[in-house]
C-alpha cells in the first residue's frame with residue numbers, strides 16, 4: 001500500500017498536496033501562455049520577481065515577546081501596544097512588514113485574484129515559521145466575511161494556510177472557525193473600534209478541533225483584534241494553546 005495513504009491523516013495530506021500541485025501546474029500553464037509581470041515592479045517574466053522578493057522587510061529580532069512586533073530596544077520586552085492592550089493569542093508572529101513589495105503582492109493576491117502568487121508567499125511564510133512553534137498544530141485560517149468571500153471567490157487566509165500546511169506537513173481545517181455574524185471591514189478603524197467590530201463574531205467547532213493546539217493563519221495583522229476574537233472562540237472550543245502566524249504585519253502609526 002502506498003505509505004502516503006496508510007492513515008486518514010496521510011491520505012488527507014496527500015490529497016492536499018495533489019490539489020496544490022494541480023493548482024501550480026494550472027498557473028504555470030497560464031504563465032506560459034500569458035507571460036506574467038511582477039506584481040510589485042512590473043518586470044516581465046515573473047509573478048513576483050527575485051529582487052522584489054529579496055526586498056521584503058522581514059520581521060527579525062528584536063521582537064516583542066507577545067505580539068512579535070519589531071522592537072527598537074532589547075528583545076523580549078513588551079512593546080508599547082502590548083502594555084496597553086491584551087492580545088488573546090499566546091503568541092503572534094508575522095513573516096514580514098506590510099509595506100513595499102509585500103504589500104503590493106498581498107493586494108494582488110486579494111484583489112486581482114492572482115493566486116499564482118500563493119506558492120511564493122507560502123514559501124516566504126514557511127521560511128519564517130518559528131522553530132519553537134507547537135508541533136502537530138492545526139492550521140486554522142481566519143474566515144472571511146461571507147459577502148467578501150463570495151465577491152472574491154476565495155479566502156486568501158485559507159489559500160496561504162494550505163500552501164503553508166503542505167510545506168510543513170501540517171493539517172489545515174478551514175471549517176473549524178465560523179463567523180456568527182457579519183462585520184464591517186476593519187479598514188480605517190482604530191484599535192478599540194476594531195475590537196468592538198469583531199467582538200463575539202466567531203465560534204469554533206470543538207468536534208473539528210478535537211482539543212488540538214491551533215495556529216491561526218491570516219494575510220495581514222493590524223492590531224490583532226480579529227486574531228484575538230478567533231483565539232477566544234478556539235479556546236472556548238478546547239484549544240489548549242493558540243498561536244497566530246500572519247504573512248504580514250502592518251506598521252503602527
Ligand SMILES: [Zn+2]
Nearest residue numbers: 038041049052
Ligand atoms: Zn519585481
Ligand SMILES: [Zn+2]
Nearest residue numbers: 064067079082
Ligand atoms: Zn507587543
